[in-house]
Amino acid sequence: MLTIREVSADFSSFLGKEVRVRGRISSVRRMKKSIFVDLIWAGSKIQCRFGAGFSQIPACGDLLEVFGRCVRASRGEPTIDVSEVSIISQWKGETDYKNIPGGNTSSLQAFLPGSYERVYFSQVLRNHLRNFLVSRGYLEVQTPILGKNYNGGRSFPV
Numbered sequence: 764m765l766t767i768r769e770v771s772a773d774f775s776s777f778l779g780k781e782v783r784v785r786g787r788i789s790s791v792r793r794m795k796k797s798i799f800v801d802l803i804w805a806g807s808k809i810q811c812r813f814g815a816g817f818s819q820i821p822a823c824g825d826l827l828e829v830f831g832r833c834v835r836a837s838r839g840e841p842t843i844d845v846s847e848v849s850i851i852s853q854w855k856g857e858t859d860y861k862n863i864p865g866g867n868t869s870s871l872q873a874f875l876p877g878s879y880e881r882v883y884f885s886q887v888l889r890n891h892l893r894n895f896l897v898s899r900g901y902l903e904v905q906t907p908i909l910g911k912n913y914n915g916g917r918s919f920p921v
Contacts (some may be wrong), residue, residue, distance in 0.1 A: 768807035770833070774841040782843065784809065785828045785851065788821055799842075802827065810836065811843045824854025825858040 764782045786802030787810070798813040798820050811829055813820055821827055831845040894902065 764828075766807070767802060767804045767809050769807045770788075771807050778835070779833065780828065781832050781846075783828065783830045784843070785825050785826070788823050791820065791823055799836075809843060810835060810840055811845050812836065813845050813848070817848070818847075821848070821850055822854060825880055826852040830835070856867060 767784050767786050769783055770777055770782055782804065784802065784804075787853040788800050789803045789808065796815050798817075800813065800820070801809045802809055802811055811831070812834075828849045828851055829843060829845045830847040831843045833844050834844050836842040858867040870880045897903070
């Protein structure tokens with residue numbers, strides 16, 4: 764399996780060959796007989812074309828693995844003409860995946876549905892361990908960060 768960066772960087776050498784790449788859908792454009800999808804991964808982007816033979820087209824935010832032939836679109840854009848697609852993970856959120864605010868557990872659950880339980884479990888475990896140590900008389904101390912201008916003009920040496 765190739766990365767999107769490898770395919771898009773040297774697309775002329777892959778022209779006419781079949782490739783398999785993974786990525787997250789950033790946009791979907793519906794045309795008359797085709798649907799064009801932009802896949803992104805690690806800062807790289809490539810366009811994929813789904814023909815009329817696909818009954819279910821994934822939505823924005825879904826994580827896919829596509830297999831197809833590298834071609835140039837009518838405007839000359841590097842495109843993968845998709846022949847097979849497998850959905851690795853569907854986007855479960857009601858909001859656009861690009862506009863996720865930080866610190867919201869519902870956003871975490873939407874973005875990583877399988878990882879939410881692991882993050883929640885580790886937080887519960889950490890809290891139980893902290894409560895146990897406090898009950899035994901241990902004192903939790905936050906280590907200050909010492910450095911030049913850490914907090915601007917309000918920082919004082921400890």
